[in-house]
Amino acid sequence: MNLKIQAITVVSFIFLLSCNNKQETNSSKPQLNRTATTQNDSVQTDELPRKESINLFTVTYRDSTDVAFVSLSDIYPLNDTASDTLALPNIEKMGKKAAKYFTLEKKYRNHFLSKTNISENDSLFVYDYAKNKLASFAIKNLKAAAWLNGYSSEEDWPYPKYYYMIGFEISKQSLKGFSDYYSDVIVYAGKENPFANEPLKPIVWKKIPGKDYPSKPMKKEDRALLKSTVAGNTYLYNTATYQYFLQDYLDSDKIIYARRLLVTNSKTKEIIIEKLYSQSEGTSPAPLNGENGDHSFDQYTGKLFKDKPPVVFGFQYESFGCPAISLIDKSNEDIYIQCDNRH
Numbered sequence: 001m002n003l004k005i006q007a008i009t010v011v012s013f014i015f016l017l018s019c020n021n022k023q024e025t026n027s028s029k030p031q032l033n034r035t036a037t038t039q040n041d042s043v044q045t046d047e048l049p050r051k052e053s054i055n056l057f058t059v060t061y062r063d064s065t066d067v068a069f070v071s072l073s074d075i076y077p078l079n080d081t082a083s084d085t086l087a088l089p090n091i092e093k094m095g096k097k098a099a100k101y102f103t104l105e106k107k108y109r110n111h112f113l114s115k116t117n118i119s120e121n122d123s124l125f126v127y128d129y130a131k132n133k134l135a136s137f138a139i140k141n142l143k144a145a146a147w148l149n150g151y152s153s154e155e156d157w158p159y160p161k162y163y164y165m166i167g168f169e170i171s172k173q174s175l176k177g178f179s180d181y182y183s184d185v186i187v188y189a190g191k192e193n194p195f196a197n198e199p200l201k202p203i204v205w206k207k208i209p210g211k212d213y214p215s216k217p218m219k220k221e222d223r224a225l226l227k228s229t230v231a232g233n234t235y236l237y238n239t240a241t242y243q244y245f246l247q248d249y250l251d252s253d254k255i256i257y258a259r260r261l262l263v264t265n266s267k268t269k270e271i272i273i274e275k276l277y278s279q280s281e282g283t284s285p286a287p288l289n290g291e292n293g294d295h296s297f298d299q300y301t302g303k304l305f306k307d308k309p310p311v312v313f314g315f316q317y318e319s320f321g322c323p324a325i326s327l328i329d330k331s332n333e334d335i336y337i338q339c340d341n342r343h
Contacts (some may be wrong), residue, residue, distance in 0.1 A: 003094075006113075009331070011071070013039070015228075019301070025317055030100065031172060042175055042190055043315075046184040047283045050060050050336055052336060052338070053138055053189040053308075053333065053335060053337055054129060054186065054188065054194060054305070054308075054335060055075055055129035055188070056150070056186045056188055056325075056337050056338060057070050057071065057072060057074075057186070057188075057189070057336065057337070057338050057339070057340075058070070058071075058182070058185065058186065058337060058338075058339045058340075059170065059175070059178075059185045059187060060182070060185065061167075061181045061182055062147075062282075065172065065193055066172050066173070067169040067171055067239055068169070068170045068171075068172050068175060068182065069145070069147055069167055069169060069170075070126075070167045070170060070187050070191070070224075071147070071163070071165040071166065071167040071170045071259040071338075072112075072164045072166060072168075072338070072340075073164070073166050073167065073339040073340045074165045075116055075149075075167050075321075075338060076112060076115055077162070078161040078162045078166070079162055080161050080162065081302045084161065084239035086108060086111040086207070086266065087111060087112075087161055088104075088146060088161050088164065089105065089108060090209050091158055091161070092158045095116050096154050096157050099148070099159055100147075100148045101142060101145065101146070101147050101148065102145065102146055103144065103145045103146075103164075103169070104143075104145060104146060105120075106233050107151045109144045110192075112144055112166055113139075113144075114332065116189070117272050118139060118189050118190075119139065119191075120140040121138075121139070121140070121191070122139045122189055122191055123137060123138055123139060123144055123190070123191070123192070123193075124136065124137045124142060124168060124187060124188075124189050125141060125187065125188045125189075125191070125193045125194070125195065126170065126172070126178075126184065126185060126186075127186055127187070127195045127197075128178045128179050128182075128184050128185045128334040129184055129185075129186065129187075129195075129200045129300065129304060130179055130200070130202075130297065130300070131148055131177070131178065131179060131184070132150065132185035132197065132198070132199040132200075133177060133178060134173045134193065134195060134197055135174060135175060135178075136193065137168075137170060137174070139168075139189065142168045142169060142170065143168065143169045144167070144168055144169075144177060145167065145168070145169050145308070146164045146166050147164065147165045147167075148163055148164055148165075149163055149164065149165055149340075149342050150342075151342055155310070157205060165340055180323040185216060186237050186337065188202065192265070194264045194305055194306060194307070195305060195306065196303045196304060196305055197303065198302060198303045199302065200300040200301065200302035200303075200304060200311075201239070201300065201301055201302050201313075202289050202291075202297035202299065202300055202311075203237045203244060203289055203300065204237060204289065205235040205236070205237055205246065205288050205289065205290075206232065206235060206236050206237065206298075207233055207235055208234050209234065210231055210234045210237065210247075212234065212245075213234050213247050213262070214262050214264060215273060216262060216271055218260075219274075219276075220253060222260070224275070224279055225258070226249050226258060226278075228251070228252065228259075229250055229251055229257050229258065230249070230250050231247060231249060231250075232247075232248030232250045232254075232256065233247070233248045234246070234247050234248070234297040235247075235248075236306045237301075238266065238285065239301070240257070240266065240267070241265070241310070242263050242264065242265065242272070242301075243263070243264045243265075243266050243267055243269075244261065244263050244312065244326065245261070245262045245264065245302070246259055246260070246262075246263075246288075246324075247259065247260045251279075255266075256279075256285050257278060257279045257285075257287065258276060258277060258278035258279060259276070259277050259278075259285050260273070260274070260275070260276050260277075261273070261276075261312075261315060262274050263312060263328055271327065272328055272330065273312075273326060273327075273328055273329075273332055275315070275326060277312060277315040277316040278316075280316055282321065283316055283318045283319070283321075283322050284316070284317050284322040285315065285316060285317075285318050286298040286314060286315055286316055286333075288297070298313035298314035298315070299312070299313070299315060300313060300330075301311070301313075304325065308327055309328050310327075310328045311325050311326060311328065311331040312326050312328055313325045313326055321337035321339065321341060322335070322336050322337045322338065322341050323337045323339065324336050325337070
């Protein structure tokens with residue numbers, strides 16, 4: 001992330017930017033992995049939300065207001081069909097200004113909670129993994145709201161339902177001391193806190209000779225992607241449990257095109273996970289920790305969740321998608337953040 005992921009970002013991972021004097025924006029850092037929709041009109045879809053083993057969300061900073069916003073629209077997609085009358089009230093009756101941001105009345109709130117499988121007795125757990133700081137809020141005490149996304153304007157009136165982000169308000173005062181623009185913050189809604197509350201470690205890379213990179217045949221599709229590149233710098237990070245090896249691949253202009261990550265068991269040297277992060281129209285490799293200043297961190301590792309293996313993340317920025325958190329085990333699972341990133 002830094003979920004630079006833009007805030008994030010997000011986070012950061014800046015999430016929503018306003019164009020042509022379009023309404024207030026979400027601030028966040030550049031984002032990590034997962035392809036998503038790229039235009040407002042593409043958000044209207046009949047596809048089911050992606051299923052994750054745990055649904056994680058981000059906090060969006062709202063300018064000129066005392067509340068932040070947690071969008072759940074990635075698991076609560078809206079459309080403009082006649083059967084969706086309980087999703088939002090009649091927008092046209094509200095007027096252009098009032099319809100930009102409003103809290104949900106009881107019947108719309110109940111519909112929202114029902115469709116997202118969230119109970120009034122649940123809580124919203126807000127965790128800053130960079131500062132190991134947790135805040136929790138009872139759902140019954142939070143306002144549910146609809147916020148017109150930052151790529152919309154009054155020219156889009158009447159606003160289609162799928163232009164809205166639906167989620168919860170949180171008082172900024174309650175998040176005092178969290179990362180700027182909430183760029184290192186993730187959110188979970190449920191009955192119990194899933195976070196381990198153990199500080200994650202920013203990875204400190206050390207250059208090593210290329211010959212020390214583990215010998216492992218590359219996947220066929222990865223070989224094809226890297227066929228016009230040459231190997232660049234090689235890096236290592238050690239913990240008591242794992243060794244993290246990172247290999248740069250350079251294009252014809254000697255610019256980093258991709259990075260390949262191998263995480264091995266420190267004792268047995270067995271390779272546990274393999275990841276490739278590459279340049280594309282919407283993605284780019286994230287700077288390594290320290291490259292943009294001593295306190296600029298993207299790559300983190302450690303025990304993020306109580307009931308899951310350790311994680312590693314922060315290797316790629318993505319313009320059109322959302323961050324991914326990789327579990328360090330043979331499942332090779334990536335947990336994608338539900339960041340509601342729209343363009």
